[in-house]
Amino acid sequence: MTDKLLKVDIQKKLKEFNLNVEFELKNGSLGILGPSGCGKSMTLKSIAGIENPDEGIISLVIGEETAYFDSDKKINLKPQQRNVGYLFQNYALFPNMTVEENIGIGLAKGDNKEKVSEMIKRFHLEGLEKRYPRQLSGGQQQRVALARIMAYGPDVILLDEPFSAMDTFLKEQLRIELANSLKDFDGFTILVTHDRDEAFQFCDELIILDEGKIIAKGNTYEIFENPKKVQVARLTGCKNISEIKIIDDYHLKALDWNLTLEVSEKINSDITHIGIRAHDFSVAEKDEVNAFDTENSTKMEKPFEWEISLANGLWWKCDKQIHEHDFEIPKYVKINPKNIILLE
DSSP states (O other): OOSEEEEEEEEEEOSSSEEEEEEEEOSSEEEEEOOTTSSHHHHHHHHHTSSOOSEEEEEEEESEEEEEEETTTTEEOOGGGTTEEEEOTTTTOOTTSOHHHHHHTTSOHHHHHHHHHHHHHHTTOTTOTTOOGGGSOHHHHHHHHHHHHHHTOOSEEEEESTTTTSOHHHHHHHHHHHHHHTTTOOSEEEEEESOHHHHHHHOSEEEEEETTEEEEEEEHHHHHHOOOSHHHHHHTTOOEEEEEEEEETTEEEETTTTEEEEOSSOOOTTOOEEEEOTTOEEEOOTTSTTEEEOTTOEEEEOSSEEEEEOTTSOEEEEEOOTTOOOOOOOSEEEEOGGGOEEEO
16 A cells, blocks of 8 residues: 555535546645636535535545545544644634744643744744734744644645735745745645646646546646646646647648648647647748748737737737837747647
8 A cells, every 4th residue: 555645536516516526646735726616625625624525535544544534434534633734815813812822722732832932943933922913924924824734743734725815926925935834844735726827836746627527637747738628728828729620630720810830749630729828939930830920910018028919819928128128029920830739
């Protein structure tokens, strides 16, 4: 038997759809990416024991197996028996308790003081022990919430959209802090998010959920590089997607852009669309493979890139230096055949 494994195979009838999630995590961190209302948070709450699936299994193997939930065997451990830490969106700190009181809330009296001191040091909260949550910055609150979770040594940490309500600057800061805080964590981490950057930055493995069903799962890099399905491509940030007509094994017509294109991979009959990432265009000469003219295109300046809306409907993002304020759209651009993503 594997010496470390989190196994989830659950079904639950929800108002809009049936949730049906099945995965095994052997190490590291898992991301669950998907639009709002697709069943991401319900999956986390089921693992934590806050919600109950209708049927299925949730079990943790660390040396030996512990069933958190098993509908056939009528097992359903309470949340406090599962050794799972849940980081809520708003951190759920007790407003009338100090930092040290919040961290020590779940600990037995005997090891309370020593453990709290250890967590204060580990999460760089020295000097804040007597402060209340309202006196802390967002980053400090996050560290207190994590310290409280880590104090009782969880096997699994669940992160439910931890940055969703924050502005961009704070979000970047807290992402780095969270990554550093979890660096030495030896258990399982599951992050629920609708933000592809967060999923890419934090997670070794990725599940993409849509209306309660898994539409992709595997290594995070591989899913971003080869999303395989239209909805997965959209959720991983592909800006350009078109329906196609197959011409032969390596040529197709992109119907939405009225372009005939060559691809590097043999096109099978399941392929209905293609995707092109917005950064994958380059300057071309007229007769190069997959070159087309840019007549009647428009540009918009952003601090670090130009966004060019090509007349055929394609979207091109071109990097720029912050002090460069002029950009001439080239007469022709091209897409390398290997950068065209074939999609079902």
